[in-house]
Amino acid sequence: MSWRLKEQLKELLKGETGYCIYRGGNRTRVVLAYPNSYFVGMSNLGLHIIYRLLNNRNDTACERCFLPERKQQEEYEKSKARLMSVETQSVIAAFDILAFIMSFEMDYFNILKMLELGKISPLAADRGEQEPLVIAGGPCATFNPEPMSQFIDAFIIGEGEVIMPSFMEVYNQAKGEGKGRKELLADLAKVPGVYVPACYEVSYNEQDSFSARFFQKDDVPKRVNRQWLDNLDDFPGESAIYTENTEFKLHLIEIARGCGRHCRFCMAGYCFRRPRNRSLKAIEKMLINAKKDGRRVGLMGAAISDYPEIDKLCQEILGDGLNMSVASFRADSVTQELVNSLAKSGLKTLTMAPEAGSKHMRAVINKGIEDEHLINAMSMGIKAGIKNFRLYIMIGLPGETTDDIQAIIQMAENLKDIMEENGAAGRLTLSINPFIPKPFTPFQWAPMASIKYIQTAIKQITSALKKRHNIEVIAESPRDAYVQALLARGNRNTGAYLFEAYQHGGSKGMKAVLKQHGFTMEDFVCQSIELDNNLPWDILDMGFSKDYLKKEYMEACQRMPKHTIQCFDGCRRCGVCD
Numbered sequence: 001m002s003w004r005l006k007e008q009l010k011e012l013l014k015g016e017t018g019y020c021i022y023r024g025g026n027r028t029r030v031v032l033a034y035p036n037s038y039f040v041g042m043s044n045l046g047l048h049i050i051y052r053l054l055n056n057r058n059d060t061a062c063e064r065c066f067l068p069e070r071k072q073q074e075e076y077e078k079s080k081a082r083l084m085s086v087e088t089q090s091v092i093a094a095f096d097i098l099a100f101i102m103s104f105e106m107d108y109f110n111i112l113k114m115l116e117l118g119k120i121s122p123l124a125a126d127r128g129e130q131e132p133l134v135i136a137g138g139p140c141a142t143f144n145p146e147p148m149s150q151f152i153d154a155f156i157i158g159e160g161e162v163i164m165p166s167f168m169e170v171y172n173q174a175k176g177e178g179k180g181r182k183e184l185l186a187d188l189a190k191v192p193g194v195y196v197p198a199c200y201e202v203s204y205n206e207q208d209s210f211s212a213r214f215f216q217k218d219d220v221p222k223r224v225n226r227q228w229l230d231n232l233d234d235f236p237g238e239s240a241i242y243t244e245n246t247e248f249k250l251h252l253i254e255i256a257r258g259c260g261r262h263c264r265f266c267m268a269g270y271c272f273r274r275p276r277n278r279s280l281k282a283i284e285k286m287l288i289n290a291k292k293d294g295r296r297v298g299l300m301g302a303a304i305s306d307y308p309e310i311d312k313l314c315q316e317i318l319g320d321g322l323n324m325s326v327a328s329f330r331a332d333s334v335t336q337e338l339v340n341s342l343a344k345s346g347l348k349t350l351t352m353a354p355e356a357g358s359k360h361m362r363a364v365i366n367k368g369i370e371d372e373h374l375i376n377a378m379s380m381g382i383k384a385g386i387k388n389f390r391l392y393i394m395i396g397l398p399g400e401t402t403d404d405i406q407a408i409i410q411m412a413e414n415l416k417d418i419m420e421e422n423g424a425a426g427r428l429t430l431s432i433n434p435f436i437p438k439p440f441t442p443f444q445w446a447p448m449a450s451i452k453y454i455q456t457a458i459k460q461i462t463s464a465l466k467k468r469h470n471i472e473v474i475a476e477s478p479r480d481a482y483v484q485a486l487l488a489r490g491n492r493n494t495g496a497y498l499f500e501a502y503q504h505g506g507s508k509g510m511k512a513v514l515k516q517h518g519f520t521m522e523d524f525v526c527q528s529i530e531l532d533n534n535l536p537w538d539i540l541d542m543g544f545s546k547d548y549l550k551k552e553y554m555e556a557c558q559r560m561p562k563h564t565i566q567c568f569d570g571c572r573r574c575g576v577c578d
Contacts, residue, residue, distance in 0.1 A: 002081035018241040022061035031095040035110035038066040042246040052240040063087040083117040092118040098132040102140035105487040144537040147490035149197035158227035163193040189220040193227035238286040250298030251290035259302035260567025267438040305329035314341035331377040343384035350381040353392040357408030363561040387426030396449030434481040442552035445529040454478040485525040491536035544574035
């Protein structure tokens with residue numbers, strides 16, 4: 001049956017353009033692994049950026065692999081075949097480096113599945129000299145690698161364009177000198193932005209899982225500094241491979257990176273500081289590839305409407321006869337030109353992210369969005385002919401009350417009224433997600449709300465709005481959110497629970513595993529953390545001090561929360577730009 005799996009990969013390859021194949025030679029073989037389906041993974045711009053970066057080197061050959069679909073997984077297991085790459089259908093265990101992209105906590109289970117299907121030892125400590133070096137990068141690797149530290153040999157802390165060139169140089173030199181895995185890892189641990197868990201011992205306070213002490217085993221840095229790209233124009237940020245078999249059939253272009261809005265719940269806003277924009281000239285160069293095939297352009301960034309030349313960029317894209325889409329925009333900076341361009345490109349639903357309904361809660365999270373911004377953005381959409389609107393909402397935020405839940409209902413009612421008064425007879429959708437405290441944010445010390453509170457809040461919103469025609473409420477499972485929270489703020493011991501849960505059916509087995517060890521999920525996710533704790537992720541340095549985060553947290557907790565203005569040129573508040 002392995003021949004059939006190979007044929008399926010060859011069929012995927014036939015539908016692609018832009019891939020690279022280097023056969024033989026002296027290149028180091030890297031397989032870039034996305035721990036989800038091909039359909040999802042090929043819409044991840046980070047995968048495209050690193051794929052191009054590595055294949056542009058004259059000493060590296062990079063291929064890709066993805067989590068097989070369920071039926072394919074069964075074929076792998078039944079035939080005892082090993083997981084293979086797309087480009088050459090080589091088993092991933094034959095590569096020198098297996099590099100995972102860690103974007104979402106729930107994909108941790110998929111990483112373990114891919115290691116199992118690849119017949120690669122899941123525990124880093126058990127891997128032999130002939131097995132690939134297993135590394136991981138991406139958002140989850142950058143903000144808290146500890147729960148996966150038993151399974152990953154080395155983590156990339158920060159942005160790959162800066163770290164991977166040095167990583168590959170050190171790797172190739174060490175292998176050329178005939179060094180074994182242990183010596184190789186010790187060398188890699190000295191590369192700025194590379195975290196090798198095996199080079200550090202850690203102990204925890206038995207009464208407090210959020211208190212950690214790290215000790216260096218070798219001559220390695222005391223803390224690992226996040227690396228970031230100062231000038232985005234130095235590297236292209238666009239799709240490298242085209243396929244129709246993907247979630248976003250777009251030519252993806254990153255126009256900005258990072259965010260300086262200081263939303264207190266947002267990990268991306270802190271771990272990817274400072275905010276940086278590509279020049280319009282650099283973006284125009286990347287549009288050339290989209291023009292060749294007349295592809296729809298997908299603009300990527302934390303808040304597309306914050307790009308200083310967004311109107312001119314929209315005019316250029318549409319002027320070239322192309323359509324466009326955006327990853328996100330902010331209601332307080334969106335322009336009529338941007339909304340008109342999206343409508344002309346066929347956008348049917350305009351999405352806004354107020355996150356909270358009440359003025360007070362938006363001040364707590366430092367969102368900076370007011371009702372007038374939502375109304376103005378909606379009016380722009382209606383004027384452009386857009387009929388449907390979506391709101392992203394969080395519930396269970398620190399300090400939230402039932403009055404704040406009622407404010408969400410009232411906000412939805414008011415916006416639906418405006419839609420109807422202006423002839424937009426489409427659907428208003430509320431996408432509701434429980435708040436999850438994330439490392440390296442001011443809310444990292446805050447507890448998550450109880451499942452009972454979250455379920456009650458969702459029921460309150462759903463019951464109140466079901467009376468209105470064309471209002472839809474979609475809510476994430478609170479239990480899934482609890483698993484995400486456990487993994488987001490976890491330590492090395494969490495990895496052991498993760499492994500057990502994986503062996504007992506995946507994320508759904510986590511509750512039972514914790515129970516066997518005398519814990520409940522609430523013991524971890526509903527617990528507030530002492531401000532003076534040495535946190536499990538304190539081995540990493542994002543460029544700003546913990547005191548800065550404490551200040552933001554305390555200001556959020558005030559009766560009248562203090563607003564923090566966005567980043568500006570010459571700002572020295574958090575320390576990143578120093």
